[in-house]
Amino acid sequence: MLNEERIKLMTKMASYEANEGKRNVAIGSYFRGDYISLQVIKSIISATIAFAICFALFVFYDFEVFMSDIYKMDLLSLGKNVLFSYVVFTAGYALLSYLVFTRRYSKAKRSLKMYYNNLKKLAYLYDKEGKK
Amino acid sequence: MTNLLVLREQLKRFYGKYEVYITPALKFLLAFVSFAMINQTIGYMSALNSMAIVLILALLCSFLPMNLTVVLAAGVALAHLYAFSLECAVVALAVFLLMFILYFRFSPKDTVVVLLTPLFFILKIPYVVPIAMGLIGTPASAVSVACGVIVYYVIGYMSESASVLNTFDAEGAVEKFRYIIDGVLGNKTMLMVVAAFAVTIIVVYFIRRLSVDYAWTIAIITGALVDILILLFGDLMFNTNVSIVGLIFGSVISVLLIKVLEFFVFNVDYSRTEMVQFEDDEYYYYVKAVPKNTVATPEKRVKTIRVPDKAVNHPQKNAESRRTSK
Numbered sequence: 001m002l003n004e005e006r007i008k009l010m011t012k013m014a015s016y017e018a019n020e021g022k023r024n025v026a027i028g029s030y031f032r033g034d035y036i037s038l039q040v041i042k043s044i045i046s047a048t049i050a051f052a053i054c055f056a057l058f059v060f061y062d063f064e065v066f067m068s069d070i071y072k073m074d075l076l077s078l079g080k081n082v083l084f085s086y087v088v089f090t091a092g093y094a095l096l097s098y099l100v101f102t103r104r105y106s107k108a109k110r111s112l113k114m115y116y117n118n119l120k121k122l123a124y125l126y127d128k129e130g131k132k
Numbered sequence: 133m134t135n136l137l138v139l140r141e142q143l144k145r146f147y148g149k150y151e152v153y154i155t156p157a158l159k160f161l162l163a164f165v166s167f168a169m170i171n172q173t174i175g176y177m178s179a180l181n182s183m184a185i186v187l188i189l190a191l192l193c194s195f196l197p198m199n200l201t202v203v204l205a206a207g208v209a210l211a212h213l214y215a216f217s218l219e220c221a222v223v224a225l226a227v228f229l230l231m232f233i234l235y236f237r238f239s240p241k242d243t244v245v246v247l248l249t250p251l252f253f254i255l256k257i258p259y260v261v262p263i264a265m266g267l268i269g270t271p272a273s274a275v276s277v278a279c280g281v282i283v284y285y286v287i288g289y290m291s292e293s294a295s296v297l298n299t300f301d302a303e304g305a306v307e308k309f310r311y312i313i314d315g316v317l318g319n320k321t322m323l324m325v326v327a328a329f330a331v332t333i334i335v336v337y338f339i340r341r342l343s344v345d346y347a348w349t350i351a352i353i354t355g356a357l358v359d360i361l362i363l364l365f366g367d368l369m370f371n372t373n374v375s376i377v378g379l380i381f382g383s384v385i386s387v388l389l390i391k392v393l394e395f396f397v398f399n400v401d402y403s404r405t406e407m408v409q410f411e412d413d414e415y416y417y418y419v420k421a422v423p424k425n426t427v428a429t430p431e432k433r434v435k436t437i438r439v440p441d442k443a444v445n446h447p448q449k450n451a452e453s454r455r456t457s458k
Contacts, residue, residue: 043237050229061313063306
C-alpha cells in the first residue's frame, strides 16, 4: 500500500536534497572551526590578490614619478605604509567573511538538523509499516 | 481584478508545466540581449561581432548556471576593450577581478543584477533595479547593484572617450592609463548613482518589512522619491548633469513596472487582515495575518458524450427494418 504521509515527506526531502540541501550538506560535513577557518583563509588569499591588483594599478598610475623618485624616496616608510594598509584591508575583509560564514554555518546546521529529524520520522514510518 | 488573478494563476501553472523549456529560453534571451548590447556599445573586436558568435554564446548560457553568464559577458566586454586599447582592458579587468574576488566569493544569489543593471540603464529605466531589489532582495543587494552601476559607468566612460583615447600615441601608454583611471575614479555621476541606489535599496527594504498595511506600496513610492531626491541633490551639489525630465519619467515608468512585479510577488488583501493573540510556555504572540489574494482558476472540462449505437438514427437501417416488418 502507498503511504501518503511517507510519500509527501520523501518528496519534500528529495526537493530539499536537490536544491538548497546540497550546499548545506557540503557545509555540514565540516566541523564548525574547520569550515570557518578554511573560508577565512580563502578570504585572506583573495584579499591579498585584490590588494596586489590595487597596488599594481597605483604604481602604474604614477609610473614615471615612481621610477624617477625611487632612489630618492624613503622606501622604508613607503613599505610601512603599504604594509599597514594591506594589513588593515585584509583584516577588515577577513573579519567580514568570518561574520558571514559563521552565520551561514549555523543556518546550514539548523536546516540540516530539520532534515535529519525528517529522516528519523521517515525511518519511523517505515518501521511502523513493517510491523503491520 | 479577478481576471488578472486568473491570468496570474494560469501563467503560474503554465510556467510550472513547461519550466524545463521556459527557464533555458529566458536565460538564452537575457544572454542574447546582453551580448548584443555589449557588441553595440563597444563592438571593437570584429570577430565577436557576428550574429553567429552571439547566438552560440547565448545558447551556451542557456544551460550554464546564471553566474557563468555574468562571467562570460565580462569576458566578451574585456575582449572588445582589448581590441580597442590595452589600457582600457587592463582597467576593466582590474574592476572585474576586484568584483569577482572580493564580492562574489560570498556567492550571493543576485549576481545576475550586475548584468541587469546596465541593461536597464540602456533602456533608460535604471530606477527599477534598486526598488525591485529592495522589495525582493536583502540590504546586501546594494553591493550587487553598485557593482552593476560601476560596470555600466566604467564601460560607458571608455566608449564615450574613445575619440580622446585614440589621440594618445603609442608611447603614451601611461598617460592613457592615467586618463582612464582619473575618468573612472573622478566620475561624480557614478558615485552619486551608487549612493542613491544603495540608500534606496535599504529604505525600500526596511519599509516593506514593516507590519503596516500597504507596506509594499509605501516602500515603492518612498523609494522612488528618495531616489529622485538624492539624484537631484547630487546634481545640485556636483553638477552631474542628470536629465531631470528623464529622471522623473524614468521613475514613473519604473514605479509602474514595479507595481506589476508586486502583483506577481506580493498580492494580499488587507481588508481581510486578522489580528490574533496566543501564548505558549515561553512567549506571547501578537500575530497579524494578511491573506493572499487567490482565485480558483476555472478549469476547462471537456465532456465527451457517448451516444449508444442503438439510439443513433440510421435512416437506411430504419427504412430496411420498416420494409421487413411489412
